[in-house]
Amino acid sequence: MSRAATTSSRTNRTAVRRRYSLSSVLYPLFALLYLLCAHSAHAARIGDISETSLSTQALRFFTFQDPSVRYALLGSMLLGISCGLLGSFLVVRKMALVGDALSHAVLPGVALGFLWNMSKDPVAIFIGATLAGLLGAGAVHLIKQTTRLKEDTALGLVLASFFAVGICMVTMIQRLPTGNKSGIDKFLFGQAAAIGAADVQLMGVVTGLAVVVIAVFYKEFLVTSFDAGFARAVGLPVQAFHYGLMLLLAFAVVIALQAVGVVLVSAMLITPAAAAYLLTDRMHRMLLLAALFGMAAGALGAFLSFLGNNLPTGPFMVLAATTVFAAAFLFGPRHGVLARWWRQRSRAARIQRENTLKAIYHVLEARNFQGEGVSLRELAERRRETEEEIQAQAAALARHELATLPGEADALFLTPAGWQTACAIVRNHRLWELYLTHTAQIAADHVHEDAEKIEHVLGEDVVRELERRLNYATKDPHGKVIPAVPVTLESKPEATPGYGRG
Amino acid sequence: MADAPPLEIHDLTVAYHKKPVLWGVDLVVPPGKLVGIVGPNGAGKSTLIKAAMGLLPVSSGWVKVFGEPVAKNLRRVGYVPQRESVDWDFPVSVMDVVLMGRYGKLGLLKRPTKADHDTARECLDKVKMLPYANRQISNLSGGQQQRVFLARALAQESDLYLMDEPFSGVDAATESAIIALLHELRADGKTLLVVHHDLPTARNYFDMLLLLNMRVVAFGPTEEVFNYETLQKTYGGRLTILSEVAEAVRVKG
Structure with a gap:
């Protein structure tokens, strides 16, 4: 029963992970698609920009003389920080879709806030959008509670219907006489250049609030995210923290809307946090990294958008964040693809070396350890390989100082370290065979294949235990001597790299 | 109130989606006992633990811990949830998890202060997991994960412990280590209530047994309760009438 439960929770987990990695793949696609469309739409304008104006633009950006540049950059960095921090909690709570639904659900509220006094008043829009977001969250909760539908379906329903309402309202506003200059269309794909002084103030307040709340209630957010049942058992108001987090999340989405756009804002929540998740396994470090990545992505997005004469900012920010994610995915020191590939490769190389050493031992054993050198031809015959393959293996042994290959002599001589490793591998192999035949009652002709794999992974403490259990036997099931491993002072740990590791 | 029993449950009924899973449970657990809760799958063992902790809404009845409603006395209750209830890939270290026991x-x-860290270290040492304190929890075996949960409950420094399947999916060495710890x-x-799913060992491990199958079949000292008749009542027969009524209530509700 428990095993079944573990497996199912594990598949659940992978499914969840797939879900948010899917969205981090989906959004860049979206962003790219939009860029392509935007390219054709603004082709004439982009063509007008000569190379000198690119550098002038860059200069204008980096001198920060233009106040609108300062606001855009500052605002983008602030929203990156708040999105990264709150997105981290979404990712570890497996609620990535909630961020997606929330960000789409706020659009009707943005439109309502605009209609309040027909202007882009940050506070009115903030209030409208937050209310719409909370209404959306409430609708999800209601559907979940009153029907048999599960959360993902409820989220999908709410996301689409709220977004549809929002699009209708935005289109309506744009048709109004004053509407077409309102800049409300910027809320769809984002425009950092539209950020004004009042916006930056609001963003500062919200980001400051998020930082303070998370810092003050860090331990509560940690335990309620990790184990809500236990958190309630120690008397914490778990629901209050959940709703507090949702409210902060709604705030973060709303302040990010103008610069990132409704469509892509959830990517700013998820992508920096997902990248951070791949790079660390402590929550506080994940929060710091995610905030940093979000900030960098925001700044880069604002810069690139400015450089391209105010192209939509959202796609650039998301692409910048995705670049960070891709880098973490590929080059992450522990979980990265490259690191894993390298570990596998070096492990395979070690096993190859150990097998060569074992073959040398076998050749020496066959002639009762008379003479020290083993010719490459003997070895090739033994391992049933070509001379070239054996030469490569001999070179590998020489590189790791396990054997020497003196100049013209066509033979390999084991170093003390090489001899020690060879003995260890043969001992592991024969001990394991003996263990299987003795303790697990497996026939002697069935154990060789298994021992071929196990010999490379047996740790020293397991070997001790096996020896003890087998009463320090000296012969394996086939009657061959189990070698003792000589201890040489100059080469102990290096000789057995990676022992005891999987 | 010094003489109040560690755990007193009166006429407790718990329902999931209006379908009752526990019926009219009455229970008074005397202090200083190691009590095993056994019963078939779906008997409501975990439900009883969760309801006793106040983690589930109850349809009727009440739970008192040392004479007070459980919500007021949570600090005197330590809790070990099922190991499967959390995501073991969560970015926390073993130490972080054990420190959570101090949050209450x-x-x-x-x-958490220096003193809390010291307590957490002691608790980790008691379950022989101190060397792993700085590991991320995903790098642990099932038995090690279970020990971390136990250490976290120890860090709560409670008088009553409720444990949900602490022996599930653990190796033999961990199982005997856990039982030694429970005896300690x-x-x-301390008073301990432990959900257990293995009948043969239940007989040896516990002072008292609670045989549960949607209702209390028997509760008393192990040697008195552990007999063919009560076990037959607990496990044999599907309790058809209760099941049918439960289904009827659900459909109507």
Whole structure:
């Protein structure tokens, strides 16, 4: 029963992970698609920009003389920080879709806030959008509670219907006489250049609030995210923290809307946090990294958008964040693809070396350890390989100082370290065979294949235990001597790299 | 109130989606006992633990811990949830998890102090997991994960412990280590309720047994309760009438 439960929770987990990695793949696609469309739409304008104006633009950006540049950059960095921090909690709570639904659900509220006094008043829009977001969250909760539908379906329903309402309202506003200059269309794909002084103030307040709340209630957010049942058992108001987090999340989405756009804002929540998740396994470090990545992505997005004469900012920010994610995915020191590939490769190389050493031992054993050198031809015959393959293996042994290959002599001589490793591998192999035949009652002709794999992974403490259990036997099931491993002072740990590791 | 029993449950009924899973449970657990809760799958063992902790809404009845409603006395209750109830890929270290056991005593706004860290270290040492303190929890075996949960409950420094399947999916060495620890806690005067799913060992491990199958079949000292008749009542027969009524209530509701 428990095993079944573990497996199912594990598949659940992978499914969840797939879900948010899917969205981090989906959004860049979206962003790219939009860029392509935007390219054709603004082709004439982009063509007008000569190379000198690119550098002038860059200069204008980096001198920060233009106040609108300062606001855009500052605002983008602030929203990156708040999105990264709150997105981290979404990712570890497996609620990535909630961020997606929330960000789409706020659009009707943005439109309502605009209609309040027909202007882009940050506070009115903030209030409208937050209310719409909370209404959306409430609708999800209601559907979940009153029907048999599960959360993902409820989220999908709410996301689409709220977004549809929002699009209708935005289109309506744009048709109004004053509407077409309102800049409300910027809320769809984002425009950092539209950020004004009042916006930056609001963003500062919200980001400051998020930082303070998370810092003050860090331990509560940690335990309620990790184990809500236990958190309630120690008397914490778990629901209050959940709703507090949702409210902060709604705030973060709303302040990010103008610069990132409704469509892509959830990517700013998820992508920096997902990248951070791949790079660390402590929550506080994940929060710091995610905030940093979000900030960098925001700044880069604002810069690139400015450089391209105010192209939509959202796609650039998301692409910048995705670049960070891709880098973490590929080059992450522990979980990265490259690191894993390298570990596998070096492990395979070690096993190859150990097998060569074992073959040398076998050749020496066959002639009762008379003479020290083993010719490459003997070895090739033994391992049933070509001379070239054996030469490569001999070179590998020489590189790791396990054997020497003196100049013209066509033979390999084991170093003390090489001899020690060879003995260890043969001992592991024969001990394991003996263990299987003795303790697990497996026939002697069935154990060789298994021992071929196990010999490379047996740790020293397991070997001790096996020896003890087998009463320090000296012969394996086939009657061959189990070698003792000589201890040489100059080469102990290096000789057995990676022992005891999987 | 000094003489109030560690755990008193009166006429407790719990329902999931209006379908009752526990019926009219009455229970008075005497202090200093190691009590095993056994019963078939779906008997409501975990439900009883969760309801006793106040983690589930109850349809009727009440739970008192040392004479007070459980919500007021949570600090005197330690809790070990099922191991499968959390995501073991969560970015926390073993130490972080054990420190969570101190959060109830710390209260809001306070950070774990040096003393809390020391307590957590001691608790980890008791379950022989101190060397793993700085590991991420995903790098642990099932038995090690279970020990971390136990250490976290120890860090709560409670008088009553409720444990949901602490022996599930653990190796033999961990199982005997856990049982030794439970005996040690009992010797310190703690009261322990442990959900257990293995009948043969239940007989040897516990002072008292609660045989549960949607209702209390029997509760008493192990040697009195562990007999063919009560076990037959607990496991044999599907309790058809109760099941049918439960289904009828659900459909109507």
